[in-house]
Amino acid sequence: MKAFLDSILSGVLLGSLYGLFASGLSLVFGVMRLVNVAHGDFIVLAAFLALAFLHITGIASPFLMLVILIPLMFVLGYLLQRGVLNPALGPDILRPVLITFGLSVIVQNGLQQAFSADSQKLQGGRIETASIPLPDGLAIGTFPLLTLVVAVALIGLLQWILYRTKLGRALRATSDDLSTAGLMGVNTPHLFGIAAGLAMVTVAVAGVFTGIRASFDASAGPAWLIFAFEAVIIGGLGSLWGTLAGGIILGIAQAIGAYLSPAWQMLAGHVVFLIALMFFPRGLFPRRSE
Amino acid sequence: MPTRREFVKASTAAALWAVGCRKKTSANRVVKIGYVGPFSGSLAAFTEPDAFVLGRIRRAIAGGLVINGQLHPVEIIGKDSRSDPNRAAEVASELIQRSNVDILVTAHTPETVSPVSDQAEINEVPCVTTDAPWQPYFFGRGGKADEGFDWTYHFFWGADQLVDVYTNMWDTVETNRVVGALWGNDNDGNAFGDPVTGFPPVFAARGFKLVDSGRFQLDINDFSSQIGAFKRANVEILTGVLPPPGFATFWSQAAQQGFRPKVVTIAKALLFPAAVESIGPRGDKLTTEVWWSPHHPFRSTLTGQNAAELCADYMRETAKPWTPPLGFKHALFDVAIDVLKRVKDIDSPESIIEAVRATNTSTVVGQVAWRGKPVRNVCTTPLVGGQWVRGEDGRYSLKIVNNKHAEEIPVETGLQPIDYSGA
DSSP states (O other): HHHHHHHHHHHHHHHHHHHHHHHHHHHHHHOOOOOOHHHHHHHHHHHHHHHHHHHHHHOGGGGGGGGHHHHHHHHHHHHHHIIIIIOOOOOOOHHHHHHHHHHHHHHHHHHHHHHHHHOOOOGGGGGGTTEEEEEEEEEEEHHHHHHHHHHHHHHHHHHHHHSSSHHHHHHHHHHHHHHHHHTTOOOOOHHHHHHHHHHHHHHHHHHHHHHHHHHTTTOOOHHHHHHHHHHHHOTTTOOHHHHHHHHHHHHHHHHHHHOOOOGHHHHHHHHHHHHHHHHHHSSSSSOOOO | OOOOOHHHHHHHHHHHHHHHHHHHHOOOOOOEEEEEEOOSTTTTTGGTTTHHHHHHHHHTTTTTETTTTTEOOOEEEEETTTTTHHHHHHHHHHHHHHHHHHHEEESHHHHHHHHHHHHHHHTTOOOEEEEEEEHHHTTTTTOOTOEEEEEEEEEEEOHHHHHHHHHHHHSSSOOOOOEEEEBBSSHHHHHHOOTSSSSSHHHHHHTTTEEEEEOOOOOOOOOOHHHHHHHHTTEEEEEEEEEEEHHHHHHHHHHHHHOSSSSSEEETTTTTTHHHHGGGGGGOOEEEEOOTHHHHBBBBBTTTBBBHHHHHHHHHHHHHHOOHHHHHHHHHHHHHHHHHHHHTTOHHHHHHHHHHHHEEETTTTTTOOOOSSTTTTOOOOOEEEEEEEOTTTTTTEEEEOOOOOTTSSSSOOOOOOOOOOTT
């Protein structure tokens, strides 16, 4: 029983990381109906940028790198959206997907050129190995717990922006009806840029947290993209809390799979994803407006 | 509209022409070495020394090679496998069919070596390979111990040597002899974990109790269930084979959950200094097998340099730490050039493979000669045990701690258990 509880607990914590991966993907899909295949590679890019800034600045804490990384990734997302992706958006949904596929190849190869193929890791210091003892001999890792807290806070913030601000109203209006929002004076190209920038903020945070949790190399992106996709689909397209829940469900499914047999860890996650897709094609928590 | 007869005529002419090309019968023609390597993708770290090694080899043979009294220029044509077995087979076939290479060489994991060797065997092109444990190379390709292959030859160590080195290392430390194993669901993990042909029977024979947590997918992000099983069984020695990201995740979680084995011996993840450094201070005292190091007392026939000199040059020219693939890559071309020098008739693949079979040459990884042991197409290279030791400046160096398997390679220090006093 204790081993089972232990598994569930680490599944929830791992799931929050998946939720963090997926929130940006979910946001971009929700607003622009755009599937970003390069999302995982952008997370790896953020991790490598954090590594580079650590070297340049000589500061020891990767968490502090977020101060530089968040605005930088926001600007990058905005420029990419306006310069590269906006022109491709239109009735043909395949075109932007193909462009993000190209971006994925470019980012992977560019990173290998710039940082070599060695696997790297961000050093989080003592927090990486610290844990908080729970009753009954259980222990909860401090860093995974922090990941959960940050994921909840970040998604809460995005949710607040979407539902409590003027910007959010414009974003939701654009999401609901692009042409009418344009008629009402919403500057949709700019707005899309903002949405992509916000998604890149989540990418920056995900990059730093994943980079501390595990090591990464230039070709790690696609593996992370799969979890992000599954979390979004389980949770419901375009719903942010749903995405976090989707990530956590995925994490728990994997943990239970691993508890039963180590060979089933990944399989259990994929099976839950397929079940969700079969019986809840709109996800477990679809948006009310749809 | 061409008639069928015209078509038959044209295709016969084309076929004859192709055969003519295949024969390559001009004096002083360029001799081509085809090389397939994982230049990009997940195995790319293995080919990091390529630019340096190929530069040296090309310089050494810049004036061409005298083959059976004729001077021939030599060209090395490299192709990227992109770390994908299918792609490796594809580019190998391209090298054979389109570039008409005289000899194929390849290296780095069964995923690269096996598909390229298969292409060479089908097309009857001489092929020399290295850097993949020989059992998956030989048996994985359907090799039969008494028959072997005709066109493909390999030099590297095998899983039998690996388990011997591991158990020799563990014998030198005081433990409860309970071994926890992290064997993933891939070629290596399944081979090591096989209850009949893998490590388990050797562990049992050497008096180690095995706690096998089962085959897992290599890209998992959570090892809690394995860690729980190891803690319950009071595991003091941890072994396994997994890629660097997997081990980094495992090792962080082990610390969070209070799993503290005395000895940790991992294949693959601890091969490269960069991967160990990326783990941070907790990489100290981890152990692994050492295929090659500057302390290996062997010399290259081609350049006359020994392992220490080669490593020193590499570190000076590239400002990067040496890695075992450096030595094996160098040795691979050392063997290929040595073979070409001894060929009687460069236009006959049979003559080239005869020269391969007769190889007895010194390389930086040891003597390479195919003498029928352990099987006809495999020559084994020595293997020792090593421990990563963290210096004052945070840089890691790999110290050889056990040479029971290859006593010509000197031991630098004794194996030390992992120190958790600072944690």
